[in-house]
Amino acid sequence: MTDTAPRKRSAARGPRAMGALHQMPFGQVPRPYAPIEVLSADHVMAIHTSALRVLAEIGMAVLEPQARALFAQAGAEVQGETVRLDADLVGSLLASVPRSFGLEARNPARNLRFGGEDCVFASVGGPAYVMDNDGGRRNGTFAEMQDYLKLVQSLNVIHQAGGNPFEPMDLPADTRYLDCFHAQIRLLDKNWQTETLGRQRTLDGIEMAAISLGTTPEGLLDRPCLLGIINTNSPLQLDIPMAEGLIAMAEYGQVVVITPFTLAGAMSPVTLAGALVMQHAEAMAGIALTQIVRKGVPVMYGGFTSNVDMRSGAPAFGTPEYTKAAQASGQLARLIGVPFRSSNVNAANEVDAQAAYESQMSLWGAMMGGAHLIEHAAGWLHGGLTASFEKLILDAEMLQMMQAYFTPLVVDEATLAFEAIREVGSGGHFFGSDHTMSRYEQAFYTPLLSNWDNHTTWLGKGGIKTRERANVIWKQMLAEYELPPLDPAIDEALSAFVVKRKAEGGAPMN
Amino acid sequence: MTDTAPRKRSAARGPRAMGALHQMPFGQVPRPYAPIEVLSADHVMAIHTSALRVLAEIGMAVLEPQARALFAQAGAEVQGETVRLDADLVGSLLASVPRSFGLEARNPARNLRFGGEDCVFASVGGPAYVMDNDGGRRNGTFAEMQDYLKLVQSLNVIHQAGGNPFEPMDLPADTRYLDCFHAQIRLLDKNWQTETLGRQRTLDGIEMAAISLGTTPEGLLDRPCLLGIINTNSPLQLDIPMAEGLIAMAEYGQVVVITPFTLAGAMSPVTLAGALVMQHAEAMAGIALTQIVRKGVPVMYGGFTSNVDMRSGAPAFGTPEYTKAAQASGQLARLIGVPFRSSNVNAANEVDAQAAYESQMSLWGAMMGGAHLIEHAAGWLHGGLTASFEKLILDAEMLQMMQAYFTPLVVDEATLAFEAIREVGSGGHFFGSDHTMSRYEQAFYTPLLSNWDNHTTWLGKGGIKTRERANVIWKQMLAEYELPPLDPAIDEALSAFVVKRKAEGGAPMN
Numbered sequence A, B: 001m002t003d004t005a006p007r008k009r010s011a012a013r014g015p016r017a018m019g020a021l022h023q024m025p026f027g028q029v030p031r032p033y034a035p036i037e038v039l040s041a042d043h044v045m046a047i048h049t050s051a052l053r054v055l056a057e058i059g060m061a062v063l064e065p066q067a068r069a070l071f072a073q074a075g076a077e078v079q080g081e082t083v084r085l086d087a088d089l090v091g092s093l094l095a096s097v098p099r100s101f102g103l104e105a106r107n108p109a110r111n112l113r114f115g116g117e118d119c120v121f122a123s124v125g126g127p128a129y130v131m132d133n134d135g136g137r138r139n140g141t142f143a144e145m146q147d148y149l150k151l152v153q154s155l156n157v158i159h160q161a162g163g164n165p166f167e168p169m170d171l172p173a174d175t176r177y178l179d180c181f182h183a184q185i186r187l188l189d190k191n192w193q194t195e196t197l198g199r200q201r202t203l204d205g206i207e208m209a210a211i212s213l214g215t216t217p218e219g220l221l222d223r224p225c226l227l228g229i230i231n232t233n234s235p236l237q238l239d240i241p242m243a244e245g246l247i248a249m250a251e252y253g254q255v256v257v258i259t260p261f262t263l264a265g266a267m268s269p270v271t272l273a274g275a276l277v278m279q280h281a282e283a284m285a286g287i288a289l290t291q292i293v294r295k296g297v298p299v300m301y302g303g304f305t306s307n308v309d310m311r312s313g314a315p316a317f318g319t320p321e322y323t324k325a326a327q328a329s330g331q332l333a334r335l336i337g338v339p340f341r342s343s344n345v346n347a348a349n350e351v352d353a354q355a356a357y358e359s360q361m362s363l364w365g366a367m368m369g370g371a372h373l374i375e376h377a378a379g380w381l382h383g384g385l386t387a388s389f390e391k392l393i394l395d396a397e398m399l400q401m402m403q404a405y406f407t408p409l410v411v412d413e414a415t416l417a418f419e420a421i422r423e424v425g426s427g428g429h430f431f432g433s434d435h436t437m438s439r440y441e442q443a444f445y446t447p448l449l450s451n452w453d454n455h456t457t458w459l460g461k462g463g464i465k466t467r468e469r470a471n472v473i474w475k476q477m478l479a480e481y482e483l484p485p486l487d488p489a490i491d492e493a494l495s496a497f498v499v500k501r502k503a504e505g506g507a508p509m510n
Helices: A008-013 A041-058 A065-074 A087-094 A141-154 A176-187 A197-210 A240-251 A273-292 A320-336 A355-365 A389-406 A418-426 A455-458 A466-479 A487-502 B008-015 B043-058 B065-074 B087-094 B142-154 B176-187 B198-214 B239-251 B272-293 B320-336 B353-367 B389-406 B416-422 B456-459 B466-479 B488-503
Strands: A059-062 A078-079 A082-085 A100-104 A112-115 A120-123 A129-132 A136-139 A225-232 A253-258 A299-302 A305-308 A341-342 A373-378 A386-388 B060-062 B078-079 B082-084 B100-103 B112-115 B119-121 B129-132 B136-139 B227-231 B255-258 B297-302 B306-308 B340-343 B374-376 B385-389
Touching: A041 A082, A041 A087, A041 A273, A041 A320, A041 A389, A041 B416, A059 A065, A059 A273, A065 A136, A065 A240, A065 A273, A087 A273, A112 A120, A120 A136, A120 A299, A129 A141, A129 A197, A129 A273, A141 A176, A141 B008, A176 A197, A176 A487, A197 A240, A225 A240, A240 A253, A240 A273, A273 A299, A273 A320, A273 B416, A299 A320, A299 B255, A305 A320, A320 A341, A320 A355, A320 B385, A320 B389, A341 A355, A355 A389, A355 B353, A355 B389, A355 B466, A373 A389, A373 A455, A386 A389, A389 A466, A389 B078, A389 B129, A389 B320, A389 B353, A418 B043, A418 B272, A466 B353, B043 B082, B043 B087, B043 B272, B043 B320, B060 B065, B060 B272, B065 B078, B065 B082, B065 B239, B087 B272, B129 B142, B129 B389, B142 B176, B142 B389, B142 B466, B176 B198, B176 B389, B198 B239, B227 B239, B239 B255, B239 B272, B255 B272, B272 B297, B272 B320, B297 B320, B306 B320, B320 B340, B320 B353, B340 B353, B353 B374, B353 B389, B385 B389, B389 B466
Parallel strands: A120 A373, A129 A386, A225 A253, A253 A299, A299 A341, A341 A373, B119 B374, B129 B385, B227 B255, B255 B297, B297 B340, B340 B374
Antiparallel strands: A059 A082, A078 A082, A100 A112, A129 A136, B060 B082, B078 B082, B100 B112, B129 B136
């Protein structure tokens, strides 16, 4: 954790071949356009009504006894492990969900807004493997994970660290999460996502977040600063570790994202409408539970519906079905007034054209679906099994382009340029006109990754393809990384907490 | 022109390694979603009003005397080469433009609809060079051009041949267009685009289209079957060859697409609003001229506004500015009730991730901008200098995905799947359920190019990247190409016409 200077390997691999790297400044760009609606209002209501029927007549299997007790206490019907909620109960529980909320970062300039037109881009979280052009796919180390986190800090377009980019396999499984939380706090001054697999590691995350803000877990009750993903086990099941995480987060006023993993044709019906019914039912059940635990706590609706390849059973991502499901999910989330999470996903094996077009289909689904959080916004490859260094850069470019697309076109007397048009007249050009000269430096989006040389020039410079440029960029960025300042007292308190919890054994998974 | 059997080179290069190629059937898929509006109604009107002021106060340079005479006759003010049109005149001329129209193909099953929710995808037209993985970028031959056209015929998702995919440099410049028209008619039974550079080649295209439909040019007067692109010379100029082409096409009831080449910062103001003012003014002037020539003739509004890289002056495509301009152009075209053309463009040097994400930004701009024609929908590379064999396949996949995205999500009792959800209950899966089994074969989009193998399997099969798969696919498709039937009498008449016109010298460009 002391390895914050550029590492020798990275520096050696990272010639400063690109010149200054161009980035947009850090900051969320609100979506100024109305979301795309792929469903009619009637169809949205039909899915919603079916989902309510699923919760009332079929119910969810809730494996964790405390969660069942909480549901029962709120008025749900509990039989064995099955919890059934009628439509009125669901409606009254959903009514207290805030339509928007903020998350504090340890650097207040990095605080985030969720809801309305505001969207947050989070880096990839959760893969098993790491990959780059140099070494291919492999198990990752903690040192490599820290490199990845440094890039997440350095890439302005990433607003939030999305948790472990990949598993650091050289650290012990039971305490690994403590080092990862610590790295996210220390190497970044951005907001970060925690792990919510079981009560203990959830509480440890809350404790460390509290320390990082100079307060206690109780001090966070009305001060959201942590976000964690809760996956229901589709079909229609909430397991014990996830229920524990959900309850602990809500108890302390922190934010969970209820995300059913509804792959059409596998864990949910083969029809998109049916998969959305299941997603909506499971999401509403989880969201309801957060409000039972702590009325008014912020919570998000996660849409992750995709389809499987029916020839192999493998999950597919960034498909046309995925795009439609993302935008439909946005409509369902808006219907019930809950902020919406989507993702930037793909099933590609390389950082090539397929990775780009599948990610674009996902991003347009998310951005124009009205998402308030794009999970895995940068770095996700292999259907989520791998975090890629080059994909991180590719995605950063695509996210920046989306932010530039969301920057409204200015229409006023100066931009309409009537006098400049008169001055140049017909057959001339605008390169040297005053109207151009006073604006050209800031007029257009400047890319991070794209190369616009003509073909002959490009070939003359070695014909460097996009994935190779991405490799050069991340190495340069890593070499230029600067550790953000952290109060030494807080740093010490975090270290002490990690040492203590490691000595206690961390949080073993059974 | 007799080279219709698979060519030796291609067959040798094209092992049938992909198995059966999956394609969606031929057919337009209407856009079921409302277009994205990047401008407020006030801002649309501000751009429109400024453009009308440009036409009234500054005017267009119209270099062709007949065009100026036509404008004068209609009531425009003509001074020297400058034509000024007041707002009332423009409004009355635009009023007769049809909001939608059809184009006949020689195979009636290939007839096309433009306007409303209907969009046509046309293959790349106009590049100087050809490129593939095997030979890199080079001058193209007529044999290669025919191969390219065979693929355009074979790819169901391409609705229309967009003219010469690239210049066949082994044919004489003055008569080359005759062989190209002939090849488009003979190798395809789809609708095709003609060349409108000067009166003679425009008339020759009309004559050959008439022969292909068993009629005369006069027989086409109320039977649109040909489309050609007219570029104004921004800023504010219509040159002689383009004016001649426009007039000849309109005289015979055929369709032109008035497309100003407004690169913000070069041929038009550096501000997007200003570039759109110029585009809108030039487009309206050209559209007005078609209605003077033949009131009620179908015509399209072309939006091609992009920006230059202000560091190098090179045109950039598929930028965030391009996407916004495309969608804004759709709003401007809808305001004046003229069908709208956009494009699938990029400035990439390779068929890699950049080519894919820039094309995606263009496609989303076009499709959700409400385009009725996507010009260069497949194959365009290097900012339009090159037609790529692999990009053709990549674009076909992305277009198919767009069509699948436009296929509405079905919501009814069967697709909501309540009973299937009840039957599977919690913790099971849907792989074997009746609901799945009866639907899975048609449930999801099947890709042409994407590979969804898991990473280990993919590596085991050789780790074939997307651009390499595209290479295998086009070779297989070429080997499987079948010549569509053509009435031998029509074929003979076409050949005779080409022989005659070649003997007469074709249409030399001065």
